[in-house]
Amino acid sequence: MLSTRAIIIALFLLIFSCEIAAISAETKGLELGVNSQLPHCSILNKHSTNDAFKQAEIQLVSFPILYALTNNKAFISSPTEAKLRFTHSLQAIYSIALISILIFLFIKLKSKRREHLNAAKTVRESEERLKLALWASGDGMWDWHIEKNQVFRSNISNPILLGNNVKTLLNIIHPKDRPKVENLLEAHLTGKTVFFEAEYRIKNEDGSWMWLLDRGKVTETDNQNRAVRMTGTLRDITAKKQTDNTLRLSAQVLDSMREAVIVGDNNHQIISVNPAFTTITGFSFEEVLNKHILDFASNKKAFSQYRKVQRELSTNHYWSGESTIVHSDGRQIPTWLEVTKIDDHHGNNDYFVAVFNDISARKKAEEDLRFLANYDALTGLPNRSLFQDRIQHATKQANRTNRLVALLFIDLDRFKYINDSMGHHVGDQLLKSVAQRLRNIVRQGDTVARIGGDEFTIILENLSKQSAAKQVSDKIIQAFNTPFTLEGNQFSVSSSIGISLYPNDANSSEELIKFADTAMYHAKSQGRNNYQFYLPEMNEVVSRHVQIEAGLKQAIERNELYLVYQPKYTIREHKITGFEALLRWHSTELGSITPMEFIPVAEEIGMIEKIGHWVLNQACQQLSAWHQMGYTELNIAVNLSAKQLKTDLVSIVEVALGVANLPASALELEITESSIMNNPADAITIFTQLKTLGIALAIDDFGTGYSSLSYLKRFPVDTLKIDKEFIHDIDSQQADATITTAIIAMAKSLQLEVVAEGVENQQQLELLTLQECDQVQGFLFSKPRKATECTELLRAAAGAI
Ligand SMILES: Nc1nc2c(ncn2[C@@H]2O[C@H](COP(=O)(O)O[C@H]3[C@@H](O)[C@H](n4cnc5c(=O)[nH]c(N)nc54)O[C@@H]3COP(=O)(O)O)[C@@H](O)[C@H]2O)c(=O)[nH]1
Numbered sequence: 001m002l003s004t005r006a007i008i009i010a011l012f013l014l015i016f017s018c019e020i021a022a023i024s025a026e027t028k029g030l031e032l033g034v035n036s037q038l039p040h041c042s043i044l045n046k047h048s049t050n051d052a053f054k055q056a057e058i059q060l061v062s063f064p065i066l067y068a069l070t071n072n073k074a075f076i077s078s079p080t081e082a083k084l085r086f087t088h089s090l091q092a093i094y095s096i097a098l099i100s101i102l103i104f105l106f107i108k109l110k111s112k113r114r115e116h117l118n119a120a121k122t123v124r125e126s127e128e129r130l131k132l133a134l135w136a137s138g139d140g141m142w143d144w145h146i147e148k149n150q151v152f153r154s155n156i157s158n159p160i161l162l163g164n165n166v167k168t169l170l171n172i173i174h175p176k177d178r179p180k181v182e183n184l185l186e187a188h189l190t191g192k193t194v195f196f197e198a199e200y201r202i203k204n205e206d207g208s209w210m211w212l213l214d215r216g217k218v219t220e221t222d223n224q225n226r227a228v229r230m231t232g233t234l235r236d237i238t239a240k241k242q243t244d245n246t247l248r249l250s251a252q253v254l255d256s257m258r259e260a261v262i263v264g265d266n267n268h269q270i271i272s273v274n275p276a277f278t279t280i281t282g283f284s285f286e287e288v289l290n291k292h293i294l295d296f297a298s299n300k301k302a303f304s305q306y307r308k309v310q311r312e313l314s315t316n317h318y319w320s321g322e323s324t325i326v327h328s329d330g331r332q333i334p335t336w337l338e339v340t341k342i343d344d345h346h347g348n349n350d351y352f353v354a355v356f357n358d359i360s361a362r363k364k365a366e367e368d369l370r371f372l373a374n375y376d377a378l379t380g381l382p383n384r385s386l387f388q389d390r391i392q393h394a395t396k397q398a399n400r401t402n403r404l405v406a407l408l409f410i411d412l413d414r415f416k417y418i419n420d421s422m423g424h425h426v427g428d429q430l431l432k433s434v435a436q437r438l439r440n441i442v443r444q445g446d447t448v449a450r451i452g453g454d455e456f457t458i459i460l461e462n463l464s465k466q467s468a469a470k471q472v473s474d475k476i477i478q479a480f481n482t483p484f485t486l487e488g489n490q491f492s493v494s495s496s497i498g499i500s501l502y503p504n505d506a507n508s509s510e511e512l513i514k515f516a517d518t519a520m521y522h523a524k525s526q527g528r529n530n531y532q533f534y535l536p537e538m539n540e541v542v543s544r545h546v547q548i549e550a551g552l553k554q555a556i557e558r559n560e561l562y563l564v565y566q567p568k569y570t571i572r573e574h575k576i577t578g579f580e581a582l583l584r585w586h587s588t589e590l591g592s593i594t595p596m597e598f599i600p601v602a603e604e605i606g607m608i609e610k611i612g613h614w615v616l617n618q619a620c621q622q623l624s625a626w627h628q629m630g631y632t633e634l635n636i637a638v639n640l641s642a643k644q645l646k647t648d649l650v651s652i653v654e655v656a657l658g659v660a661n662l663p664a665s666a667l668e669l670e671i672t673e674s675s676i677m678n679n680p681a682d683a684i685t686i687f688t689q690l691k692t693l694g695i696a697l698a699i700d701d702f703g704t705g706y707s708s709l710s711y712l713k714r715f716p717v718d719t720l721k722i723d724k725e726f727i728h729d730i731d732s733q734q735a736d737a738t739i740t741t742a743i744i745a746m747a748k749s750l751q752l753e754v755v756a757e758g759v760e761n762q763q764q765l766e767l768l769t770l771q772e773c774d775q776v777q778g779f780l781f782s783k784p785r786k787a788t789e790c791t792e793l794l795r796a797a798a799g800a801i
Helices: 002-028 050-062 064-069 079-137 166-172 178-189 238-256 275-281 300-316 360-374 384-401 415-422 424-441 467-479 509-525 538-555 595-604 608-629 642-646 649-660 673-678 680-693 709-714 724-728 734-749 762-770 787-800
Strands: 139-145 150-154 196-203 209-221 227-236 260-265 270-273 318-326 332-343 349-358 404-412 447-450 455-463 484-486 489-491 495-502 531-533 561-570 576-587 591-593 635-640 667-672 696-702 719-722 753-757 775-777
Touching: 079 139, 166 178, 166 196, 178 196, 178 209, 178 227, 209 238, 260 275, 275 332, 275 349, 300 318, 300 332, 332 360, 360 384, 384 404, 384 447, 384 455, 384 495, 384 509, 404 424, 404 467, 404 509, 415 424, 415 489, 424 447, 424 455, 424 467, 424 484, 455 467, 467 495, 467 531, 495 509, 509 531, 509 538, 538 576, 538 595, 561 608, 561 787, 576 595, 576 608, 576 787, 595 608, 608 635, 608 642, 608 649, 608 667, 608 787, 635 642, 635 696, 642 667, 642 673, 642 680, 649 667, 649 680, 667 673, 673 680, 673 696, 680 696, 719 724, 719 734, 724 734, 724 753, 724 762, 734 753, 734 762
Parallel strands: 495 531, 576 635, 635 667, 667 696, 696 719, 719 753, 753 775
Antiparallel strands: 139 150, 139 227, 196 209, 209 227, 260 270, 260 349, 318 332, 332 349, 404 455, 404 495, 447 455, 484 489, 561 576, 561 775, 576 591
């Protein structure tokens, strides 16, 4: 604008100068000169030709201003002509100047207008850009005219909601946020802050809350520096807030997680960990920041695992498994680790997240479980399951090496008695001591296992000959010779050992076990405290044992059991005093089986208690029948197994007598001397109770059970029955005669009745008569008979009288 004005003024000055020059020329007679630079110009005078003047005139017309401005002396013509011509020239100059000015002004105006248009366009474009930028940024703009309290809003999705004054906006701000917004606004309006910036919630029409980021600045103030206008932007940050919330929540979740979390970069350097990481590893965040993940690898194994994980991550982006890390105190911690690769927004795998937890407790529990699954908790020896694995392994190994495997099956002979009588804690101690002794006998590589209550096995591998098994068995028998000291008491326990060999005896590990077991049973049947190598014949014994077992379990229900009775006679009058009830079993499958064979099995499988109960009831019923027939002086003797002493024998007896309506004195209970001596204390207790009932008690097979006289004195027994083994040879073996004499004498001194059993011939009877034995029983008088036959016998005897 200024320059345009200057040009117009300059033009007017030029025109004004020309006017002055014209007036001067008119009055003084102007000498006009032509610049020597001008073409065709020369000095004009009165001698000059008309053409020269014409040419000069043309040049004057053509360059009036230059002519007017120059001081050069040019040419002099006649003043009138010059003046005339000059006047014409000036007029032309004015016209030209005016036109030029007008053209110039027109051009200038045009250019100005263009400039304005361009400026307006620029502003419009700039505004467009600003709008676009605001639109793109999602920001709305506001312009607050403070004095009028009017707010203009643009690019705001819902300006009605926000209103056109600040009060409307303040009213919909969340009550919790409003004081903060008001304070921030006040601070800015009063110049305390450079910017106004606030995040707050406003209520939507549907009642939901929208988060806004409001930023502004005072843009105009009055002359007293009071804010009169303020402009700013408004952004909907609800989504961001939700994201922030989610992030905060995620952070809280990470912080509260019990699993350790590591975030690392693509160089596997740690960039973040959560508090559980510190809890588990003992390392703080600062200590591990930028550390390589491998710094926590515990050993070489962990290094190679790391490589594996790397490979897995590059293909599957995920790896999980067990890993061991090192705690800050040097401990190795087993962990369960899960590593995931995380893509950035461009699909690059930029980070990894490793999550792990301390699985020490789980590992310990697993180890315990593994131990429990494979080892006997009491003795710490391999259990049946591990034993089976080992024996399988041993046989396979033997196939490769052409060597022998020996399996020793060991059963303790008196364990049950000790366990039952002394209590389980003593039994447990015994088993532990046995385990220790067995361990001490074998070599490092051999396996000693406990496969059941009192059953142990030993696997001897890599043997060249079977004598090695014999040597070990000898050592075992010998080791058991030393009594076990349990709770201050000494216990003598022996063992029965069965031995089988692979591949000599068995084709498989299963057979090997079976045959060793068979051999062990054989050792038991051979009187215990010995070992037996397996022989094929033993199988028959075992198979019969199994059959008897199975049959016995059904014998009572199938009415296969019955009693026979063997009479007892007074030695002098040969009068029947009573009968001994003897059990018989006729099995449907196996035929007749002797009590010698099936009673031990019944004892072994726990059937004797039930069977003994049945015998007692049957015998009492039969005696009752005889009593009812008039043979009221008869008594009945019933054999007891030692196992029956463990039952509620006294009540069982009472009931049996009560049901049969018999006096207690009509019943005699026989128990073998060896059974009593297995547990004398228990026997004394029960015998005393039975005695109180009035029941007669007899010690059976006397002379075979090594009963001490001190015990004998304390047993409340009535009768001693001399074992038939002594009677059998009483007439031929002096020793047996002497023993019999001694037993009778001792019984007499203790005021006990003496019965000699197994009397088969007259000589035996005579000797016994001489020795003043009280009663006799044996084939000489009668074999055990069925009840009906005995009744006949009774009748016959009565008739004889
Ligand atoms: N716990 C129980 N044990 C019982 C019961 N019934 C029998 N038994 C015991 O079984 C063993 C074998 O008995 P058994 O085969 O019946 O033999 C008895 C007689 O038959 C036999 N005996 C009798 N006289 C003679 C003879 O002159 N010679 C000879 N060789 N044997 C003879 O002796 C057995 C009776 O023995 P004992 O009981 O010792 O008096 C045996 O130990 C029975 O005790 C039962 O119900 N429960």
